[in-house]
Amino acid sequence: MEKNFYEQVFEVARLVPKGRVTSYGAIAKALGAGGSARMVGYAMSTAGLAQPSVPAHRVVNSSGLLTGKFHFSTPELMQQLLEQEGVVVVNDKIKNFKDIFWNPLDEL
DNA sequence: GGATTGACGTGTC
DNA sequence: AGACACGCCAATC
Numbered sequence: 426m427e428k429n430f431y432e433q434v435f436e437v438a439r440l441v442p443k444g445r446v447t448s449y450g451a452i453a454k455a456l457g458a459g460g461s462a463r464m465v466g467y468a469m470s471t472a473g474l475a476q477p478s479v480p481a482h483r484v485v486n487s488s489g490l491l492t493g494k495f496h497f498s499t500p501e502l503m504q505q506l507l508e509q510e511g512v513v514v515v516n517d518k519i520k521n522f523k524d525i526f527w528n529p530l531d532e533l
Numbered sequence: 534g535g536a537t538t539g540a541c542g543t544g545t546c
Numbered sequence: 547a548g549a550c551a552c553g554c555c556a557a558t559c
Contacts, residue, residue, distance in 0.1 A: 430556065449541050453555095461555045466540040468557090486541060493540025 430456070434468040435475050437529050441483040444511045445527035446519055448487045455529035470496055482506040489522025 437452045449469075450462040458464060465484075472479035473496070482503040486492045494503035494517065504514045513520035 453541085458555075460542075460553075462541040463539055463554070464541090464556050467538080467555095469540050471557095472540090481540075484540080487543085491540090496540055 430458070430464060431468040431471060431475075434465050435472060435477075435479045437533075438469065438472065438479045438481060438484055439477065440529065440532060441480060441527050445525050446483050446485055446489070446507070446512060446522065447527045447529060448485060448489075450487050451526075451529055452484065455533055466493065469493060473497075480506075483510075483527075485519060485522070489519035489526075491517045491519070 433456050434452060437447075437455055441447050448462075449465040453459060453462040453465045456465075469479070469481050469484060470493075472481045481493065482491075482497070484493070491503050491507075491514065494500045497503050504517065507514050507519065512525060519525070
């Protein structure tokens, strides 16, 4: 552990390619945190304060639901950003989530 | 330094 | 299918 847990989370979150999404649990696992998926989400809450903007909109829960959209400037921002990248969002949930899901472990 | 918290995950009812 | 409960682990108060 040379970096803080937060920084590691931010790092992985920034690695998410455009038009793709990942889940908190996947990131946690990629960091070796395993079941500490909550920490990932918690870290993301500070992502807004992180200097290199973190694409938190590309990170959703395992169901592909935009759980953290309320933490953005505006709840609509998250969905808008995703749609901008070609991600289809329906009813606050990502369509074809499994299809566009980006696994950090696949890159790491 | 103990208790609380939390943008989660999985399993049950 | 929707709601509820418990578990995990680190940061913050």
